[in-house]
Amino acid sequence: MKAPDKKRIILMITLTAAIILIFAGLVEGQASAVFEKAAKICMECIGIG
Amino acid sequence: MADNTKKRVAVQGLWSLITNANFKGFFEGRIYSGPVKQICVPGLNCYSCPGAVGACPIGSLQTFLSKMTFKFPYYVLGLLIFFGAILGRVVCGFLCPFGLLQELLALIPFPIKKNRFKADRPMRRIKYIILLLCVVILPASIKLTPVFCKYICPSGTVSGILLAISNSVLAGKLGRLFTWKLIILLAIVIGSLIIFRPFCKYLCPLGAFYAIFNRFALVRLTCDTSKCISCGKCSSVCKMCVDPTLTPDSGECIRCGDCVKACPEGALHCGISVKDRTAPENSSRDTFAS
Structure with a gap:
């Protein structure tokens, strides 16, 4: 198998895995967990602790 | 600029x-x-x-x-x-x-x-x-x-x-x-x-x-070795200190495109990669491994 085909196959597998992970996370309600953290001021991030 | x-x-x-x-x-x-x-x-x-x-x-x-x-x-x-x-x-x-x-x-x-x-x-x-x-x-x-x-x-x-x-x-x-x-x-x-x-x-x-992901991402930098004259202009303009002719897939490349502009032969291409090209065998310039 030629190198370019390998790279394309790796890309397709990676993209498929990424989409599966995103959907799994959405089903688990992880987008809301991200929102909970992101919607409040992160004291550690801004240097208050 | x-x-x-x-x-x-x-x-x-x-x-x-x-x-x-x-x-x-x-x-x-x-x-x-x-x-x-x-x-x-x-x-x-x-x-x-x-x-x-x-x-x-x-x-x-x-x-x-x-x-x-x-x-x-x-x-x-x-x-x-x-x-x-x-x-x-x-x-x-x-x-x-x-x-x-x-x-x-x-x-x-x-x-x-x-x-x-x-x-x-x-x-x-x-x-x-x-x-x-x-x-x-x-x-x-x-x-x-x-x-x-x-x-x-x-x-x-x-x-x-x-x-x-x-x-x-x-x-x-x-x-x-x-x-x-x-x-x-x-x-x-x-x-x-x-x-x-x-x-x-x-x-x-x-x-x-x-x-x-730089090695296999959809958007990549490619070097057409048949056009490359190994003049070194691309690596000299690279602010991330990469040699695009040797390692176009380097993890250090931020795809700024400066090397593509600098190439006098149009050997470099940055975009959705459809074709992969190998690096010249005789090049010995220092570079980052991908």
């Missing part, structure tokens, strides 16, 4: 404006808390920035890893892999507000400008250590502590400054930790006057993550 840089800075600026469009937050000292905040942006953009309309992927990743009850971060990791697989480090070159800040600082005249030095190469590995240690291992071990965000992230420090300007309650709470983070930010600011994008080169865990 070269035409290519102008165009890229314009894209970076526009993207930074879009992802930090909560303009009233800068005046009110408050952050946006609408529904868009559940989506991670591809670049390093603290979610506590008063303008931020999206979530920081590195901060979100640490939030999951540092939870008392471990939850595998499917969503954040999936988004990061998706961005990486499509764009690789194009994100660093075009879609990162902190990258833009460093590039603007690099334009300021300064007595010392040194982009190539001996320690540069080994120092590039620090970002991978930070990714593993401060983003994954330590937050997963020391629960409830996003180590990278708390002790290193300069984007968070900028957010702290912006919030403190218009929020006196927060300004009154800034203490030793803020001083420490401010020292890091100042070091990066001064470093950016001397070296091109020092944070991206040496410290950014997000850059380290996307570097893994």
